[in-house]
Amino acid sequence: MNLIENLNWRHAVKAYNPEKKVSQEHIDKIVEAARLAPSSSGLQPFQVLVVSNPKVKEKLAEGALNPECMRDCSHVIVFAAWDRYTEERIDHVYNFTTDERGLPRGRFSSYTDKLKAIYLNQPASENFAHIARQTYISLGLALAQAAELKVDTTPAEGFSNAVVDDVLNLDKLGLKSVSLMYVGYADNENDWIASMKKVRTPKENFVIEYK
Numbered sequence: 001m002n003l004i005e006n007l008n009w010r011h012a013v014k015a016y017n018p019e020k021k022v023s024q025e026h027i028d029k030i031v032e033a034a035r036l037a038p039s040s041s042g043l044q045p046f047q048v049l050v051v052s053n054p055k056v057k058e059k060l061a062e063g064a065l066n067p068e069c070m071r072d073c074s075h076v077i078v079f080a081a082w083d084r085y086t087e088e089r090i091d092h093v094y095n096f097t098t099d100e101r102g103l104p105r106g107r108f109s110s111y112t113d114k115l116k117a118i119y120l121n122q123p124a125s126e127n128f129a130h131i132a133r134q135t136y137i138s139l140g141l142a143l144a145q146a147a148e149l150k151v152d153t154t155p156a157e158g159f160s161n162a163v164v165d166d167v168l169n170l171d172k173l174g175l176k177s178v179s180l181m182y183v184g185y186a187d188n189e190n191d192w193i194a195s196m197k198k199v200r201t202p203k204e205n206f207v208i209e210y211k
Contacts (some may be wrong), residue, residue, distance in 0.1 A: 030183065076183070100188035
């Protein structure tokens with residue numbers, strides 16, 4: 001199947017079969033798609049946390065809008081953004097990049113200086129908002145990769161960030177949760193949306209072309 005067919009196949013699952021687990025091979029591919037996602041200036045200002053431990057999922061479910069999905073899915077992938085840009089974080093990314101490419105450190109200092117001038121002086125809320133947006137590109141590619149593997153998913157913002165951050169000790173990592181992705185296999189009898197037609201805005205109302 002091609003990408004468009006895979007995207008037409010997938011939907012946000014509303015009930016998972018707790019007996020069916022996703023293989024580690026498939027989880028690794030989904031996470032790798034997330035890792036390879038583009039990000040602003042290549043900074044990758046976020047991390048993903050993969051939760052399969054039932055006890056941890058139970059704690060996370062206390063803050064979930066759909067706790068049954070949280071409990072019953074095979075894995076929960078948490079997209080967590082840096083709490084803010086810092087000089088140290090920007091330099092770390094670009095030092096790693098130049099080292100990997102066999103270039104001298106500081107090769108891109110004129111560019112990183114511009115980034116620091118922009119980001120380090122922003123209000124905290126504006127700074128974090130920019131960082132958080134980068135995670136959605138990664139989430140989208142992870143959803144697409146799961147669809148290719150015929151693994152069911154649900155992207156979720158319906159949860160308590162405070163609960164997730166507390167359970168996973170994200171503050172100690174300098175991170176804040178942004179979105180979740182439930183991964184597993186649908187409970188076909190209880191996934192009420194599965195039989196419904198996929199609905200999206202018609203192309204003529206979605207696309208504006210300037211020719």
